[in-house]
Amino acid sequence: MTVRRDGHEEVRARLREAAGAYEPDRARMLARVERGMAGSAGRGAARPPVRGWVRVAGATAAVAGVLAAGGCTVAAVLRDPGPAHRTVAVPPAPMPAATPAPTASAPASPAAAPTGGGTAGPPPSAIPTPAAPVSPTGSARPPAAGRVEDGPLWSDGSVDPHSNAFWAQSNVTLKTAEPLTALTVRLRIARTPGVTSTGAWRSLPEDDFALSVDVRDGFLEYTWTLEEGRTVPAGTWVFAGQYDHARGGRDAGDDSYAATAATGTGSLSVAGDFAPRADGTD
Structure with missing residues (x-):
C-alpha cells in the first residue's frame, strides 16, 4: 500500500512539472491554420467564399477544443485523489434497544382532585370523628371519709x-x-x-x-x-x-x-x- 502511494506521488509530481513547462505555440498553430486555408482555396477556387470562412471557424473551434481538453486532462491528473481512494473498515452500528411500550397511568382518584376550584378535602373515611371522653387514670375524687x-x-x-x-x-x-x-x-x-x-x-x-x-x-x-x-x-x-x-x-x-x-x-x-x-x- 505504501509503495503504490509513493508511485502515485511521483507521477503527480512529474505531471505538475510538465504542465508548468508547457506553453502552447499559438503563432505556430495559427500558421498551420492559414496554410490549410490557403491550400483549400487553391484546390477549390470555384467554391463560394462563405464555406471558406466556415472552415476557418471550424478549425479555430477545433484548436480551442484541443487546448481545453488538454487543460482538463492535466487538471484531472494533478487533482489529489483525496480520501475517496482510502478503504476504512466501519463496525456495524448496534441495533437500538427495544423501547418498552408506554403503559397507561392510573387515573387520579376523584377524592384527590378538587372540583369547581375548591380545595380537596379528605376522603370520608379520613374525616375525624369526636371520640367519647375517657376518664384519666387516677381521676380526682373526694376523700373516702371526712375532709382533708x-x-x-x-x-x-x-x-x-x-x-x-x-x-x-x-x-x-x-x-x-x-x-x-x-x-x-x-x-x-x-x-x-x-x-x-x-x-x-x-x-x-x-x-x-x-x-x-x-x-x-x-x-x-x-x-x-x-x-x-x-x-x-x-x-x-x-x-x-x-x-x-x-x-x-x-x-x-x-x-x-x-x-x-x-x-x-x-x-x-x-x-x-x-x-x-x-x-x-x-
Missing part, C-alpha cells in the same frame, strides 16, 4: 415515689398551724395479693408515739398515738407505713387514712385516700 382539712389542720395521702414493683410506702402528711395536745393517725392498706408489713416510721420523735400494726377486716392497719403529756408542735409531719406486695404495679385505690387531734381550743379530724386529687396531689 379542718381548721388549722391539713392532710394528704400519697404513695412514696421510691416504691417499686415488689415494695411500697404509703405516706400520710399532716400540716398544723397550731400545737396539738392529742393526735391519733390511722393508715389502712388494703390487703391486695402479697401485702405484708415491713415497717413504719414518722418524722416526729419515736418516743412520743405508740405504734400498733394489725390486720383487720381485709386491711393492714398502722396506728400512731401521741403519748400522754406530749405535744406536736406546729409544722409539717409525715407518718409512713411500709409493706411488700405481689410483683407489678399495685392499686392503692382502696387505701385510706384518718387522723383525730386536739388543740387548746377544740378537737379536729381529717381523712382521705391515696387517689390523685383535683389540685394535682395524691
